[in-house]
Each structure stands twice: as structure tokens, then as C-alpha cells.
Amino acid sequence: MSSTDEDRRPRVAVLGVGTMGEAVLAGVLRSGWTADDVVVVVRREERARELDERYGVRAVPLPEGAAADVLVVAVKPQQLDDVLAEAAAHVRAGALLVSVAAGVPTARLAAPLPHGVAVVRAMPNTPALVGRGVTALSAGPGAEQAQVALAAELLAGTGDVVVVPEAQQDAATAVSGSGPAYVLHLLEALVEAGVHAGLPRATSSRLATGTLAGTAALLEETGEHPALLRERVTSPGGTTAAGLRQLDERGVRAAVLAAVEAARERARELGA
């Protein structure tokens, strides 16, 4: 191997570039991979053009993409078996497959692949698009420490990366994979409530969104416990205490618990 070969980054292919594939692609390019090191496999010509314009990456047919050093698969769980069956003949021994599919266990991912292909399972979330995501990462069959480290390096540009045992992946999916939707659902409700309370929609949206972003920054920068920060907002006999009482009476905590349980169960079903 020449020194140039040794120095070059592993070539990456992103197979399936919808919402999450694009977020991961953006992150990989932020992690230090250049557009020359990355290809995409997409179904529509128009999408290929769009990704070329936006990121400068080249679209290739599936057999060429599947032969990359690292293959990131970002199709729907229901599309995965067909895609892997088609890719398997072209995946090289020594390659690394990173799947972001909800629920699908690494044993099922590895089954159709040739011997010697390492599999890593990742659960990113949509803030990855802007480098502020969080990904749960697990080693699967044949994945050495170095390959998990490579997957983590690849995803570093998507945000934080947390290595978890694979048994925790469905729970992680329910908390952080789906999490942005819960937070946005609550944000929508807060904006609507503001409108109901008499605020112009644009004002309500700006106040509520600023509150969400500011609270996240406060948590991050102080490192303090959420309960402590919440107590600081809650003056005795004040407005916040009156509002929180309604959230408790209406079972918001119980609803969040039920949502996470339902999402984890759905991840199990998708992976079965």
C-alpha cells in the first residue's frame, strides 16, 4: 500500500438518502470526509442532481456504492431486506456496514452479507442535519473496537455519539431517535396555547421557540439537573406553579412514559 493509500480516508457510500440519509451525509462531510471520499446511491435522477448541487457528491449505481469501505444504509426498515439482498453480492470482506434503521438487529443485518463484513447499528436523530444530533451506536457481529471507533468518527460531524449495548438500541430509538418529534409536538402546543392566550402567532412562535432553544442551552452550559433548573423558574405561589399543576393533573409525565414505551415496542416490531 502506498503512503497515499494509507493516508486516505475510507471511502463511504450512503445508500438511501431521504431525511436521515441526508442528515448523516451532511455530518460525514462535517466530520472531515471530502465530497471525493463519499458517494450516494439514490433512486431518482432529480435527487442525485440535488445532492450534487448541495454537497458536491456523486451518485453511483448500487453495486458500485455497495463496494465502498463503509456502507451507510439509510432506507426504511421495510425496504432493508431487499436492499441488503441486492447489495450483498458487491459488499467486500473487510467492509463496514452502518445501519440507521429503527429496530433492525445487527444479526438480521449481517445474515445476508458475506463473511468478514462488520456491522454497526446506529440511531441518529434529525438535528444531525445541523451537527447537533445525538447518536446511539452499537457494535454488531464482527465489529472490532477500531470499526466502532471508525463509525463514531464518521458520525462525529452529526453531533454527540454515545456507544450503548445493542440491547438498549430500541430504548434509545424511543428516546432520542423519535425524541425530536415529541419535543416539537410540545412546542407546537405551546405556540397554539400562546395564540389562545391572545398573542399574535409570530410572537407566540418566537417566544416559544426561543424558550426551547434557550432552555437547552442553559442545560448544556450549566450542566445542572433539569429538576433544579425547573425549580428556579417556579416561584412559590407563582404563575409557573399554577401551570405545572395542570401538567401534572393532566398526566404529561405519564403520557411521555407511554409514548417512549410505545415507540420502543414499535422498534421491536419493525426489527422482528
Ligand SMILES: NC(=O)C1=CN([C@@H]2O[C@H](COP(=O)(O)OP(=O)(O)OC[C@H]3O[C@@H](n4cnc5c(N)ncnc54)[C@H](O)[C@@H]3O)[C@@H](O)[C@H]2O)C=CC1
Ligand atoms: N427520520 C428520522 O428521524 C430517523 C430515521 N431513522 C431511520 O432512517 C431510515 C430512513 O428513514 P427516513 O430517512 O426517515 O426515510 P426516507 O423515506 O426519508 O428515506 C429513505 C430513502 O431511501 C431511499 N431508498 C429506498 N430504497 C432504495 C434503494 N433500493 N436504492 C436507493 N435508495 C433507496 C428512498 O428513496 C428514500 O429517499 C429508516 O430506517 C429509519 O428507521 C433513524 C433515526 C431517525
Ligand SMILES: O=C(O)[C@@H]1CCC=N1
Ligand atoms: O419514526 C421512525 O420510525 C424513525 C426512527 C426514529 C425516528 N424516526
